[in-house]
Amino acid sequence: MARIKPQALLLQSKRKKGPTRINVTTIIICNLVVVLIVFSLVASYRHLYRRSGSQDGISLQNFENIQVLGELKKYDLPSYAIINTSKGSVTVELNKDASPEIVDKFLDLCQKGDFKGMLFHHVIKNYVIQGGDLQGLGAADDWILKGKPHGQVAISPKHEAFMLGTSKAKQDSKRFDLFITTAPIPDLNDKITVFGRVIKGEDVVQEIEEVDTDEHFRPKSPIGILSITLKQEP
Incomplete structure (x- = not known):
């Protein structure tokens, strides 16, 4: 069995310990995931904001309707x-x-x-x-x-x-x-x-x-x- 020379062993160890290269596809996927998360958070915030605003509008509308009904009640009484x-x-x-x-x-x-x-x-x-x-x-x-x-x-x-x-x-x-x-x-x-x-x-x-x-x-x-x-x- 042939013996490996010390210089060859040193080169092999350096190759094993070298930094692993990140695939370009992986980087793109990670960026897309981050963008989707941010977009999802923004969409959720907008939805909650619009919902609270619509509820306030409904409450105000109901209040105005009550006032109108109160005025109508007066004139609906027998004359x-x-x-x-x-x-x-x-x-x-x-x-x-x-x-x-x-x-x-x-x-x-x-x-x-x-x-x-x-x-x-x-x-x-x-x-x-x-x-x-x-x-x-x-x-x-x-x-x-x-x-x-x-x-x-x-x-x-x-x-x-x-x-x-x-x-x-x-x-x-x-x-x-x-x-x-x-x-x-x-x-x-x-x-x-x-x-x-x-x-x-x-x-x-x-x-x-x-x-x-x-x-x-x-x-x-x-x-x-x-x-x-x-x-x-x-």
Whole structure:
């Protein structure tokens, strides 16, 4: 067996220990992998950002829709009430803009049927007819014109005839009075809050006004409200 010379062994060891060459294909693949990772991270960030922005937009849109629905709800409420009395029907247009809280309370009581069977306990010609709870009202002289003969009431365009109102003194209580004026009277402005006007059935109001009453302006024969029907159109 031939012996290997020392110089040949030295050359062989140097060749084994030399640096390994990296393949060009491997470098390209590594670069592509890095680029794909970066691109994936950027795409994920953009997706999350757009998603959060769209959710905020949806929330804002829902909030605006709620506001719009709230405004529509106000105008979707019934605008007219048909007061069916023992003398006939009276149609009233409700003033939801000028007296929204009173109208809401009135509509709520109508739906509960609180006005069914309500009597008109005061009827004064050329003044008002009044219905409601008779308890705790006091004498009629407390709210009619003092010192003026009956039938000689001063009229004024400040308060029109055939207006529907309720007592200001009882707006915070559970009781609810109904007033229908039969003449333009300024003296009730400080006593009642107007929340509607009669648009049909003025003759029925006048017929109620003509009923026989006692000295306290209370009808001698019971006359009152049979029911109230709410409508969106007259």
